[in-house]
Amino acid sequence: MSTTLSKSYYHATSSVSLSAVTTRDLLDSVAKKTPEKEAYIFPVEKVRLTFEELQRQVCTLGTGLLSIGLKRGDTLGIISSCAPEYIMVQLAAAYIGVVLARFHVGLPNSLLKSALLKSECVALVVGANNDDVYNQLELILPDLKTSHAETLQTDEKSKLQRIITNVEASQGRWKSIYDIMNLCKKDSENGKQRLEETSKMVEFGDPYTIFYTSGSTGPLKGTLHSHMAIQNIYMMCADRYEWTNDDILLSACSSLSHATSEMSHIAPLILGMTSVILSPGAKIHDNVSVIQNEHCTVLFSTYPGLYNLLHHGKINEYDCSSLRYVMTSASTIPTDVIQKVSSIFQAKVLHTYGSSEALFVSGRDITADEKEIIDKVGRPFGHTEVKIVNEYGKIVPINTQGELLIRSNFLFRYYIHDEDKTKQVMSVDGWYTSGDLAKIDRNGYIKIAGRSQDVIMKGGKTMYYASLVESLLSHPNVKAAYIVPVPDEELQEDFCACVSLIGDTSISSDDLKDFYKANIGIPAYIPKYVMVFDDFPEMLTGKMDQKMLTLEVFTRLGLNKEWLVHGRKA
Structure with a gap:
């Protein structure tokens, strides 16, 4: 696609029209076309689901959810950290028009309780291997420990009535997902009729899911998305990357509750392709062994996952020649x-960019020249507008840094129960203020x-974290x-x-500081302090926790933490 911009505004068109489809539409269609083809493979759990079996299980669970x-x-x-359960619940809820709120495993008590209240959950699924989560719920929901009734009686602020789980900690007090699936057998005809009537009422513009932000820009916020937004953005991804129903996608994302992992969940329904999903407990070398065994053509991984794969994945011991693309976000x-x-796998690296609010915004063109795009996050996906603006909201010239704004059919509806925050980032004419600094x-x-907000004001000079990090990475062992x-x-x-160091490298902070003094040409870019870390503190989504690192x-x-609140001018 030939594009020449004169200012920092881009409207991406597409030959693929937006579709008014629901999850039921997609699942019923693909199950009819390719019933015997495998839709999902879960190597760790040794579960393989054809589209026909997937449809049967989703309908059975959907009927069961209606019956309770x-x-x-x-x-x-x-x-939940159990991938098969996650997929079943996700698709069954969407099939009957129930909104799925996805919570990160390991949220602190206060955040989890707040998120449950905000989401107004009437029921909560706890994964089969998550006893710790159930024990945590007992602390924040006192009635969970004392009540013997099937209906949970919580405080007046909560709508939560039922836990769905078979974790050992629950001592058999609640029905599991499979118990609920079995309920439809007792009154199968009425159940089928109820499922048919309910699923037919679901429309493409209905609410589909709530993703929670990572917390990197403040308190957790719940972003509400529709069926249409979710289905169509991945259609745009499939078109950009020229995927077909012959592709096999391996998802090695550690967090199943993040917006980016949704791609591996929805791609089979859109294209009839197969998704191989590694559960969070999988070992690093499982990635390459699965690529070999399942002949995967696309690998989707986080940046930390890719780094670990390069250094600990034993790639040379496996045949990964089937791989065409490596995707990361x-x-x-x-x-x-x-x-x-790219060199080791002999595959193109497809760098994408997005957020919980905007889903995927941009991605690499597969025909683009490597030198031109290697340090960029690609072009906007179809049916997406972006612009770069200055502090006054005016569009800046090309190659000029400013704040990135996005307008598309794939944006979140709003932050649930947070009208003020929504108004802060969403304009009346539909532009979402990302908070990211960018150039186009x-x-x-x-x-x-x-x-x-990621800027250092050093002696009146404005420097951006990304530029500083680039300088720090100039040391070969960082x-x-x-x-x-x-x-x-x-x-x-x-x-x-x-900084953290490669492998067993042993370099002191003073040695690193001396290197930067000798090799960084801009004096202001030389750090006042250098600290070496074995591991950086992480949030539940796998992102580095900036707040904890700062503390x-x-x-x-021995610095005064009050400065962080009252002393910073940036």
């Missing part, structure tokens, strides 16, 4: 990592510079780097470089 009182428009929560990835992945070039390729702002009497603000740095350096 769930209705179209209700919200069903899920906290992050705002910035070191170019040397992209080059190594004359060909429409986007480069993310960092979050708008694997990853993060920035923590720190106070400085003369400059007002400086920064601490937090650890301030503790180690």
Whole structure:
């Protein structure tokens, strides 16, 4: 596609029209066309589901959910690390018009309770291997421990009535997913009729799911999406990457509750392709062994997952020649990592960019020249507009840094029960303010510079985290780097470089500081402090926890944490 921009605005068109489809439409259609083909493979659990079997199980579970009182428009929560259960619940809920709220495993008590209340869940699924989650629920829902009734009596603020689980900690007090599936056998004809009537009422514009943000930009927020948004954005992805029903997608994402993992859940329904899903407990080398055994053509992984695969995946021991594409989603990835992945697997690295609010926004063109796009996150997907604006909201010239705004058919509806936050980021004419700093070039390729608040004001000079990190990665033994702002009497603000090292490398902080002094050409880019970390603190989604890292740095350096609240001017 030939594009020449004169200003930082891009409207991506597509030969693929938007479809007014629901999950039922997609599942019924693909099950009819290719009933015997495998839809999902779960190697760890040794579960393989054909489209025909998938449809049968989804309809059975959907009927069971209706029989226990769930209705179209209700919200069903899920906290699960068990992939087969997750897929079944997700598709069955969508089939009957029940909104699925996805909670990260391991949320702190206060956040989980707040999220449950915000989502207004009437029932909650706890995965079969998540006893810790159930024990946590007993702490935040006192009646869960004492009640012997099938209906949970919580406080007046909560709508939660039922837990669905068979974890040992529950001591058999609640029905499991399979118990609920068996309920439809008692009155199968009425159950089928109820399922048919309910599923026919579901429309493509109905609410589909609630994704929770990672927390990297503040408290958790629940983003509500429709059937149409979810189905169509992955149709745009499939078109951009030229996937067919012969492709086999391996998903190696650790978090099943994140928006990016949804691609592997929905792709089979859209294209009739097969998704191979590794549960979070899978070992690193399972990725390459599954590529070999299942002849996977697409690998989807997070950046940390790709890094670990390169260094601990024993890639040379397996035949990965079937792989055509490696997909990853992050705002910035070191170019040397992209080059190594591409070289080792002999596959193109398809870098995408998105968020819980906007789903996928942009991705690489598979025909694009590697040199032109290696440090960028591609062009916007079809039916998506982007613009880069300055502090006054005016569109800036190409190759000029500003804030990235997005308008598309795939944006979230709103933050649930948070009208003020929604208004802060969504304009009346439909533009979503991402909070990301970016540039767009004359060909429409986007480069993310960092979050708008990710800046250091050092002696009056504005420096962006992404540029600083790029300098820190210039050391050949530095694997990853993060920035923590720190106070400085003369400059007002400086920064601490937090780095982790490759393999068993042993380099002191002082040695790293000396290297940066000798090799970074811009004096302001030399960090005031350097700290070496074995592991960075992480949030539940696998993202680095900036808040925890900052607190650890301030503790180690003996700095006054009050400065973070009252002293920063950025």
